[in-house]
Amino acid sequence: MADWISFFDSDNPIYVNARHRAVHARLVALGIGHYIGKPGMSVLDYGCGEAFYAERIADQSARLMLCEAAPHLRQSLKQRFADNEKITVLSPEDAAHLPDGCADLIVMHSVAQYLTRDEAAALFALFRRLVRKDGRFVLGDVVKPDVTALTDAAALLGLAAANGFFLAALFGLVRTLLSGYWKLRKDAGLTRYSEVEIASVLAAAGFSAERAADNLGHNQARVTFVAKPK
Ligand SMILES: C[S@@+](CC[C@H](N)C(=O)[O-])C[C@H]1O[C@@H](n2cnc3c(N)ncnc32)[C@H](O)[C@@H]1O
Numbered sequence: 457m458a459d460w461i462s463f464f465d466s467d468n469p470i471y472v473n474a475r476h477r478a479v480h481a482r483l484v485a486l487g488i489g490h491y492i493g494k495p496g497m498s499v500l501d502y503g504c505g506e507a508f509y510a511e512r513i514a515d516q517s518a519r520l521m522l523c524e525a526a527p528h529l530r531q532s533l534k535q536r537f538a539d540n541e542k543i544t545v546l547s548p549e550d551a552a553h554l555p556d557g558c559a560d561l562i563v564m565h566s567v568a569q570y571l572t573r574d575e576a577a578a579l580f581a582l583f584r585r586l587v588r589k590d591g592r593f594v595l596g597d598v599v600k601p602d603v604t605a606l607t608d609a610a611a612l613l614g615l616a617a618a619n620g621f622f623l624a625a626l627f628g629l630v631r632t633l634l635s636g637y638w639k640l641r642k643d644a645g646l647t648r649y650s651e652v653e654i655a656s657v658l659a660a661a662g663f664s665a666e667r668a669a670d671n672l673g674h675n676q677a678r679v680t681f682v683a684k685p686k
Contacts, residue, residue: 460570460644464505465526469635472612472628475621477508480673485509487672488563491594491682492516497560500586502551502579503567507533514542521559523551557588565596565672565680569646573657576647580661584685593663593683596672601648603677605641611675651679658683 464470471477489512492499496518501507504522506529514520522537523546524530530545537543546554562583568576583593609629616625632638649657651667658665663683671680 460640461525463636463640465528466636469628469632469637472616472631473621473624475619476616476625476628477506479615479619479621481508481512483673484565485512487565487596487670487680488513488561488594489516490672491561491563491592498558500551500554500559500562500583502562502564502583503570504533505529505566510537510543511540514540517561518542519544521546521551521554523548551586552582554586556585557591559586560588560591562587562591562593563596563672565594567597568595568654569597569599569648571647573647577657577661580658580663580683584662587685589685591685593658594668594672594680595654595658595665595683596680597675597678598654598681599646599648599678601650603648605638607677608675611677615674654681659686662686 471480488499488501488509492513498519499513499517500521500523501513502523504510504524507522510520510522520543522533522543524533525548530547533545537545564579571579587593612629613622613625616622655665658681662685664686665681665683668680668682670676671678
């Protein structure tokens, strides 16, 4: 397995058990829901992964576009949401052809660390074209240079302790240590940004961005930026 998309397209150990998956889905749904300020919004979730929160977001909006690069994962999303007329599943190529100003809210959560700096800059430019003038782009889970794997492990254990899956999380950490995740994290690495750097990359794409008070999701060592078109 050579790259992150292949990793996320495989049977991976990101969630330690079903409880972890459900807790993650609830937190991300609450986090995205916080940015759905009015009825009738069009939402693009870029790099949505399994999107076990998607129905909750669709319930609060007029349209939810889920974009996923991993082909098998995307196919399973298409099957899961075939009956939900508010949800459309897109490839990155589909997203690149969406019309200008088609989204009130674009969310990209826990994806930037898997992109090269050039890929991120190109996506931010695409999002600037796709977001409405009064819309928002929410960039979640940005990994700062000083955040170590130990900090991430501690955040997972804290989430697990608070939600009744501490032992499973301990075993899960051992399992991921033995899995492709840590090897890939060591080899391919994660792309990290200081707050100044990410704000300047967003500015170069035509956004003015501010750090949100809370990160979307459980890991408060990472940060969320809310970007508005300049
Ligand atoms: C940790 S998951 C995040 C899923 C979801 N946003 C969430 O918070 O639950 C990371 C996502 O990044 C996507 N990804 C990784 N590398 C990518 C790339 N080069 N281009 C587009 N998406 C990528 C993966 O396919 C995966 O869906």
